[in-house]
Amino acid sequence: MTLQRxxxxxxxxxxxxxxxxxxxxRAELGDGIxxxxxxxxxxxxxxxxxxxxEATGLAASRGGRRSTALALxxxxxxxxxxxxxTSVDVALADAELNVLAHVSEDVEVRLGPxxxxxxxxxLARKLLADEPGTVLAGVGVGxxxxxxxxxxxxxxxxxxxxxxxxxxxxxxxxxxxxxxxxDNDVNIMALGEKHAGIARRANDFLFVKIGTGxxxxxxxRDQVYRGVxxxxxxxxxxxxxxxxPVCTCGNVGCLEAYFGGAALRxxxxxxxxxxxxxxxxxxxxxxxxLIAADVGAAAEAGDPYAVTMxxxxxxxxxxVLAGLVSFLNPGLVVLGGGVSQIGHxxxxxxxxxxxxxxxPLATGNLPIVMSELGDEAGVIGAARMISDQIYSTPGGR
Ligand SMILES: [Zn+2]
Numbered sequence: 001m002t003l004q005r006x007x008x009x010x011x012x013x014x015x016x017x018x019x020x021x022x023x024x025x026r027a028e029l030g031d032g033i034x035x036x037x038x039x040x041x042x043x044x045x046x047x048x049x050x051x052x053x054e055a056t057g058l059a060a061s062r063g064g065r066r067s068t069a070l071a072l073x074x075x076x077x078x079x080x081x082x083x084x085x086t087s088v089d090v091a092l093a094d095a096e097l098n099v100l101a102h103v104s105e106d107v108e109v110r111l112g113p114x115x116x117x118x119x120x121x122x123l124a125r126k127l128l129a130d131e132p133g134t135v136l137a138g139v140g141v142g143x144x145x146x147x148x149x150x151x152x153x154x155x156x157x158x159x160x161x162x163x164x165x166x167x168x169x170x171x172x173x174x175x176x177x178x179x180x181x182x183d184n185d186v187n188i189m190a191l192g193e194k195h196a197g198i199a200r201r202a203n204d205f206l207f208v209k210i211g212t213g214x215x216x217x218x219x220x221r222d223q224v225y226r227g228v229x230x231x232x233x234x235x236x237x238x239x240x241x242x243x244x245p246v247c248t249c250g251n252v253g254c255l256e257a258y259f260g261g262a263a264l265r266x267x268x269x270x271x272x273x274x275x276x277x278x279x280x281x282x283x284x285x286x287x288x289x290l291i292a293a294d295v296g297a298a299a300e301a302g303d304p305y306a307v308t309m310x311x312x313x314x315x316x317x318x319x320v321l322a323g324l325v326s327f328l329n330p331g332l333v334v335l336g337g338g339v340s341q342i343g344h345x346x347x348x349x350x351x352x353x354x355x356x357x358x359x360p361l362a363t364g365n366l367p368i369v370m371s372e373l374g375d376e377a378g379v380i381g382a383a384r385m386i387s388d389q390i391y392s393t394p395g396g397r
Contacts, residue, residue: 002135002137002177002178003051003052003076003135003137003138003178003390004050004051004052005390005393005394006047006050006052006391006392006393007046007050007393008043008393009393010033010035010039010043011043011046011047011052011393012391012392012393013033014029014033014043014044014047014053015047015052015053015072015391016391017029017033018053018070018071018072018095018096019072019095019096019097019387019391020195022071022096023056023069023070023071024069024070025068025069025070026040026041026044026068026070029044029070044070048070051073051075052072052073052076053070053071053072053073054070054071054072054073054074055068055069055070055071056068056069056070056071056074057069071096072094072095072096073095073135074094074095075133075134075135076094076095076134076135076137077092077093077094077095077100077128077131077134077135077136077137078092078093078094078095078097078136078137078138078139078140078383078386078387078390079091079092079093079124079127079128079136079138079139079140079176079382079383079386080093080099080139080140080188080378080379080380080381080382080383080384080386081120081124081139081140081141081142081172081379081382082141082142082185082188082189082378082379082382083109083116083120083141083142083143083144083185084109084144084185084211084212084378085108085109085144085159085211085212085213085261086106086107086108086109086212087104087105087106087107088104088105088107088116088119088120088123089102089103089104089375089378089379090102090103090104090120090123090124090127090379091103091127091376091379091380091383092124092127092128092131093379093380093383095137095387097195097196097380097383097384097387099376099379099380100131101127101130102376102379103123103126103127104375105119105123107119109143109144109159109160109163110159110160110161110162112161112162112163113162113163113166113168113171117168117171117172120141120172121172121175121176124139124176136176136177136178137178137179137386137387137390138178138179138180138181138386138387138389138390139172139173139176139178139179139180139181139382139386140180140181140182140183140188140381140382140383140384140385140386140387141168141169141172141180141181141182141183141382142182142183142184142185142187142188142189142378142381142382143157143160143163143168143182143183143184143185144157144159144160144184144185144211144212144213145157145158145159145160145163145184146184146229146230146231146234147182147183147184147230148229148230149182149183149226149230151167151169152167152168152169152170152180152181152182153165153166153167153168153169153182154166154168154182155229155230155231158213158247158248158249159212159213159248168182169181169182179386179389179390180386181382181385181386181389183224183226183382183385184215184217184226184230184233185209185215185378186207186209186215186216186217186233187217187224187226187233187381187385188377188378188381188382188384188385189207189209189217189336189337189371189377189378189381190205190207190217190218190219190224190334190381191217191219191224191380191381191384191385192373192376192377192378192379192380192381192382192384193207193334193336193371193372193373193377193381194219194222194381194384195380195381195384196373196376196380197334197371197372197373197377197380198332198334198369198370198371198372198373199219199332199334202219202331202332203219203221203222203331204219204220204221204328204329204330204331204332205219205330205331205332205333205334206218206219206233206321206324206325206328206330206332206333206334207219207334207336207371208235208317208321208333208334208335208336208337208340209336209337209340210259210260210261210317210335210336210337210338210339210340211260211261211337211338211339212260212261212262213236213248213256213260213261213262214235214236214255214256214259214260214317214337215233215234215235215236216233216234216235216324217233218232218233218328220328235255235320235324236254236255236256236260237249237251237254237255237256238254238255238320239251239252239253239254239255240253240254240255240258240316240319240320241253241258244257244258245257245258245263248262255316255317255320258312258313258316259313259316259317259339260339261291261292261337261338261339262292264292264295264309264313264339264342265290265291265292267295267309268280268290268291268292268294268295268298268306268309269284269289269290271305271306271309272284272290276305277298277303277305277306278303279297279298279301279303279306280294280295280298280303280305280306283297283298292338292339292342293338293339293341293342295309295310295342296310296339296341296342296343296346299342299343299345300343307345310342310343310345310346310349311345311349313346313349314345314346314347314348314349314350314353315349315353317346317350318349318350318351318352318353318354318357319353319357321333321350321353321354322353322354322356322357322358323357325354325358325362325363325366326357326358326359326362329361329362330366331365331366332366332367332368332369333354333366333367333368333369334369334370334371335347335350335368335369335370335371336370336371336373336374336377337371340370340371341370341374347368347369347370350368351368354366354368
C-alpha cells in the first residue's frame with residue numbers, strides 16, 4: 001500500500017505545517033495560509049479523504065469552543081537510513097518525524113553496496129515488522145560520499161569502492177516498495193539539525209561533519225545547496241598544504257588528510273609508538289589499537305602532545321572555515337560527526353581562528369556551535385528529505 005500524494009500547493013503547505021508544528025485545530029491550521037474559510041475546509045476534507053490527515057479528538061480552541069484537532073495520519077511511517085564509513089543507522093519515524101525506533105550496526109562501507117544495503121534492509125524490515133497496519137511512505141538514505149542527486153547514485157566516492165554509479169535509490173525503492181531518495185550524509189545531517197536540532201531557526205548555515213572524513217552541508221534559504229554535480233561542500237579535499245600527507249582521493253595535503261578521523265588515528269598510532277604521547281602509548285599497550293576518540297581523551301587528560309594535535313587540527317579546520325565564512329556569510333556554523341566530540345579545545349580553536357581570520361561583518365553575529373542531535377542528525381535528516389519529497393506536488397512545489 002502506498003501513500004497518496006497532495007494535489008496542490010495549499011495541501012502541501014497544510015501538510016508541512018502539521019509536520020513541523022504538530023496537531024492544530026482547523027482555525028489555527030489556516031493561520032498565515034492564504035485561503036478563504038470554505039476553501040480551507042475543502043482542502044482539509046480532501047486531505048482527510050486521501051488518508052493524509054486525520055481528526056484526533058478534541059482540542060481546546062480559541063474563544064472557548066472546543067474543536068477537533070487535526071494531525072498527520074498516525075499510520076504513516078518513514079525510514080531514515082544513514083550509511084557511514086564504518087556503520088549503518090536505520091530509524092523509523094512517524095509523519096511528524098518523531099523517531100520511534102533507531103538501530104545501529106557496525107559495517108564497513110568498503111565491503112561494497114550489496115553487503116551494506118542488505119544489512120540496512122534487514123534492519124529496516126525488522127523495525128517495520130514491529131509496526132503492523134502502518135503505511136511506509138518513503139525512505140531517505142545518506143551515504144558518505146558525493147551523490148548524483150537526480151539519479152540517486154554515488155559518484156566516484158573516495159572511501160566507497162564499488163559504489164560508483166550503483167543504483168542505491170533504485171535498490172531501496174524496489175526492496176521496500178516505496179519512494180526513496182539518496183543524498184550525501186553531510187547534507188542529510190544538515191537537514192536533521194534544521195528540522196529538530198540547533199539549526200531549527202537558521203535559514204542560511206553550514207554544517208561541518210568531522211568523521212572519518214570531513215564534509216560540509218551548505219544550506220541556503222532553507223534549501224540544501226548541492227552544486228552542479230552534487231559535490232558542493234566537499235571541503236575535506238581543499239588543499240591546506242602542498243607538501244602534506246597523501247589523501248584517499250590521491251591528492252596531497254587535503255584537509256581531511258590532516259584532520260579527519262582516519263588522519264587522527266594514524267597520527268595517534270605514530271605518537272604512541274614513538275613515545276611522544278605517554279597517554280596514547282599506554283592506551284595502545286592496554287587496548288591494542290587506537291581510535292580518533294582516544295586523542296580527545298588524551299587531550300582532556302592534559303597529555304601535551306594530544307593537546308597539540310587537537311589544536312593543530314582545529315587551526316587547519318578553522319582556516320578553511322574562515323574562507324567559507326568570508327565567502328558565504330552564513331548565520332550559523334554547526335560542527336558535528338564523531339570526531340567533533342573530541343573535546344572543548346577543538347571548538348575553542350575553530351572559533352578563535354574563524355573570528356580572527358574572517359571579516360568582522362561576516363562574524364559579527366556568527367555562532368559556531370556543536371551539533372545537538374549527534375548520532376540522530378543523519379536519520380532524522382534522511383526522513384525529513386523524503387518527507388519533503390512526499391509532501392510536494394508533482395510539479396515539485
Ligand atoms: Zn583529498
